[in-house]
Amino acid sequence: MENRDVARLLRETARLLELRGENPFRVRAYEQAAEAIEQLDEPVAERVRQGTLTEVPGIGRGLAAQIQELVERGTSEMLERLRQELPPGLPELLTLKGLGPQRVRQLWQTLGIASLDDLEDALRDGRLNQLKGFGPRLHEQLLHALSLRRRYRALRLLAQVLPEAEALRERLRQQPGVIRVELAGAVRRLMEVVDRVELVVAGSAEAVQQVLPQLRQQSGLHGGMLLEGALPDGFPVRVALTTPDAFGTVLWWHTGSEAHCRTFVRTYGAPEPCPEEATIYEQAGLPFIPAELREDRGELEAAAHHALPALIELEDLRGVLHNHSTYSDGRNSLREMAEAACNRGFRYFGTGDHSQSLTIARGLSIAEVRRQQEEIQTLNEQFAARGFRILSGTECDILPDGSLDYPDDVLASFDYVVASVHTRLNMDEKTATERILRALRNPHVTILGHPTGRLLLRREGYPLDWPRIIDACATYRVALELNANPYRLDIDWRRVRDATAAGVPIVINPDAHAIDELDHVRWGVAAARKGWLTPEACLNARDLDELLAWLHQRRQSVQP
DNA sequence: GCCGTTTTCGGCCCGACTGTTTTCAGTCG
The missing domain is CATH 1.10.150.110 (DNA polymerase beta, N-terminal domain-like)
Structure with a gap:
C-alpha cells in the first residue's frame, strides 16, 4: 500500500x-x-x-x-x-454539478437512482419532475452536466497520462525483440487532454505483448499492424508495429495530427518509408516541425517561409509570479516555498496569496498583507547573497462588478498584482467580459490570472469576448497568465498566438500551493509551446532587472 | 473524527448564490 x-x-x-x-x-x-x-x-x-x-x-x-x-x-x-x-455508482453522482450528498441520497432512496445511467433515464422519462426540490432549472443543469461528463469520461489529463506513457516506453525499450520505441499521437503532441496512449514500435507483436499482454492485433492504416487494447485501469493503448526502415514514417503518421498530415500530403505528397522522421521534412525542403506544433495551424506555411518560432523551453524560465503559502491556502511556508524555488534555479519567486474576500482560501487581510511584506523584506536580506529575490504579489480577486478586492493604496504596495476571478463563475459573455475589462483598466493590475476559470475535465470556463480582452491587455499593458496547473492550463494555448501577436506578454505561472507544485511549470511550458510561445514573449523568461523595469514602466505608463 | 482546552465538550472556514420555495435547504468555491 x-x-x-x-x-x-x-x-x-x-x-x-x-x-x-x-x-x-x-x-x-x-x-x-x-x-x-x-x-x-x-x-x-x-x-x-x-x-x-x-x-x-x-x-x-x-x-x-x-x-x-x-x-x-x-x-x-x-x-x-x-x-x-x-451502490457502487453513487459516489460518481456526487461529482455532478448540482448534486450534493442530500440530493443524491434523495434520488437513491425515492427513485432507486444509483448511477449516471439511471439518472439519465429518469431525467428523460420525467420521473425526476415528481421529486420535491428538483425543478426545471436543476433538470436542465443536470442534463448539461451529464453531457459534459460523457465528453470528459473518455479523456484524461496529459499530466496523468504522460508519466505512465513514458514508463511504458521504458519498459518496452528493455524488452528483448523490441528495437525501437517512441511515443506518438496526442501525448507526443502534448495535448492538454488525451484519449489514449499511442506508441510506435519497431519489433515483434510478441515482444510488445510480453509487456502489454492485453493488446490484440488489428490491421491498421498505411499497411501497418496495430495492437490495440487498454491499460490495466481501462485507458486505451494503441501500438503501431513497424520495421526500423519505415519507423520514421510510421511515427510521423501516428503522431499526427490528422489535419497536419493531410495538409502536408496535399502539398508535398505522401512521405516515402524512411527510418528517421526528420527526413520527411528534409525531403520536403522544410525545417523539422516539433510534434507539439503539428496541429495544422499554419506551421507548414511558417516552416516553408523558415518562420517557425524558436519555442520556449523550461530552462528559459527565470522565475514564477503566482504562488501560495501558508499565509493563505498554501501548504508550505513562504520561506519553504522561496527556498524551493531558489533550489530549482529560479532567480525570483513572487507571492500570490489570496485576497481578503476569499475567506474560504484564508485570503489575507490588509494587516496580513503588511506582515507578509515585512517578512519578505527580512527574507530578501538573507537571499540577497544567493542572487535570489522574493517579490511581493497578490492574487487579488476580481469582484463581481469588476472592482478589485483591495483598495488602491494596498494594491500599490505590491510589486505586481495578479487579478483573478474566483466567484460568480456563471456569467454570460457580455457580463463576464465587462467585469474583466473593468479590472484590466485598474492601473495596479499587472497580470490577468487564469483568465477563463476553466478546470479541464471538470468545469468549462466562462465565455469571454477574446478580441476585446486581448485588445484591452495590449492597451493597458497587462500580461496574460498561462496558469500551469495541469487542470487549468488557462489561457488555452489556442489563444496564445493572438495575444502575443498583439504584443501582450504571457506569464507561465505554477499557481503552486505546495513546493512540488512549482514543477507544474512543466505543463505550462508544454501548452505554451503549442501556442508558439517564444522566450521573448514570455514575461517570466526575463531576468529580474528586465522584469522590474517592465513592471515599473507599466505602472508609469498608465498612471492617471 | 480531530483538537484543545476555560480539559471530555463544542467548534470545526463561511458567505453567497440558486432554485426552489414562500422562508430556506442545498450547493459551491
Missing part, C-alpha cells in the same frame, strides 16, 4: 460516509487525513510500524486505527460495510 492508495481509500470512505448522511466534520476529517497522508514525505507503512501516525496533524486515534487497517489489509471493516450498504 503506497501513500497514494491509502489516501484514495480514505477519500472513498469519506464519500460513502457523506452519502450516508454522516456528520460533515467527520467526513472532512477523513478527507484531511487523506490529504495529510498524500503530503507525507515517508511511507505511511513506516509510520504504522513505528506507531507514530497520531503525530501527523489531523490524525487521531480513530483515523490511525483505520489507516493501520488499510495498510495491513488493503481495506477496512468500515469501508467494506459502507460499500455493501451503498
Whole structure:
C-alpha cells in the first residue's frame, strides 16, 4: 500500500460516509487525513510500524486505527460495510454539478437512482419532475452536466497520462525483440487532454505483448499492424508495429495530427518509408516541425517561409509570479516555498496569496498583507547573497462588478498584482467580459490570472469576448497568465498566438500551493509551446532587472 | 473524527448564490 492508495481509500470512505448522511466534520476529517497522508514525505507503512501516525496533524486515534487497517489489509471493516450498504455508482453522482450528498441520497432512496445511467433515464422519462426540490432549472443543469461528463469520461489529463506513457516506453525499450520505441499521437503532441496512449514500435507483436499482454492485433492504416487494447485501469493503448526502415514514417503518421498530415500530403505528397522522421521534412525542403506544433495551424506555411518560432523551453524560465503559502491556502511556508524555488534555479519567486474576500482560501487581510511584506523584506536580506529575490504579489480577486478586492493604496504596495476571478463563475459573455475589462483598466493590475476559470475535465470556463480582452491587455499593458496547473492550463494555448501577436506578454505561472507544485511549470511550458510561445514573449523568461523595469514602466505608463 | 482546552465538550472556514420555495435547504468555491 503506497501513500497514494491509502489516501484514495480514505477519500472513498469519506464519500460513502457523506452519502450516508454522516456528520460533515467527520467526513472532512477523513478527507484531511487523506490529504495529510498524500503530503507525507515517508511511507505511511513506516509510520504504522513505528506507531507514530497520531503525530501527523489531523490524525487521531480513530483515523490511525483505520489507516493501520488499510495498510495491513488493503481495506477496512468500515469501508467494506459502507460499500455493501451503498451502490457502487453513487459516489460518481456526487461529482455532478448540482448534486450534493442530500440530493443524491434523495434520488437513491425515492427513485432507486444509483448511477449516471439511471439518472439519465429518469431525467428523460420525467420521473425526476415528481421529486420535491428538483425543478426545471436543476433538470436542465443536470442534463448539461451529464453531457459534459460523457465528453470528459473518455479523456484524461496529459499530466496523468504522460508519466505512465513514458514508463511504458521504458519498459518496452528493455524488452528483448523490441528495437525501437517512441511515443506518438496526442501525448507526443502534448495535448492538454488525451484519449489514449499511442506508441510506435519497431519489433515483434510478441515482444510488445510480453509487456502489454492485453493488446490484440488489428490491421491498421498505411499497411501497418496495430495492437490495440487498454491499460490495466481501462485507458486505451494503441501500438503501431513497424520495421526500423519505415519507423520514421510510421511515427510521423501516428503522431499526427490528422489535419497536419493531410495538409502536408496535399502539398508535398505522401512521405516515402524512411527510418528517421526528420527526413520527411528534409525531403520536403522544410525545417523539422516539433510534434507539439503539428496541429495544422499554419506551421507548414511558417516552416516553408523558415518562420517557425524558436519555442520556449523550461530552462528559459527565470522565475514564477503566482504562488501560495501558508499565509493563505498554501501548504508550505513562504520561506519553504522561496527556498524551493531558489533550489530549482529560479532567480525570483513572487507571492500570490489570496485576497481578503476569499475567506474560504484564508485570503489575507490588509494587516496580513503588511506582515507578509515585512517578512519578505527580512527574507530578501538573507537571499540577497544567493542572487535570489522574493517579490511581493497578490492574487487579488476580481469582484463581481469588476472592482478589485483591495483598495488602491494596498494594491500599490505590491510589486505586481495578479487579478483573478474566483466567484460568480456563471456569467454570460457580455457580463463576464465587462467585469474583466473593468479590472484590466485598474492601473495596479499587472497580470490577468487564469483568465477563463476553466478546470479541464471538470468545469468549462466562462465565455469571454477574446478580441476585446486581448485588445484591452495590449492597451493597458497587462500580461496574460498561462496558469500551469495541469487542470487549468488557462489561457488555452489556442489563444496564445493572438495575444502575443498583439504584443501582450504571457506569464507561465505554477499557481503552486505546495513546493512540488512549482514543477507544474512543466505543463505550462508544454501548452505554451503549442501556442508558439517564444522566450521573448514570455514575461517570466526575463531576468529580474528586465522584469522590474517592465513592471515599473507599466505602472508609469498608465498612471492617471 | 480531530483538537484543545476555560480539559471530555463544542467548534470545526463561511458567505453567497440558486432554485426552489414562500422562508430556506442545498450547493459551491
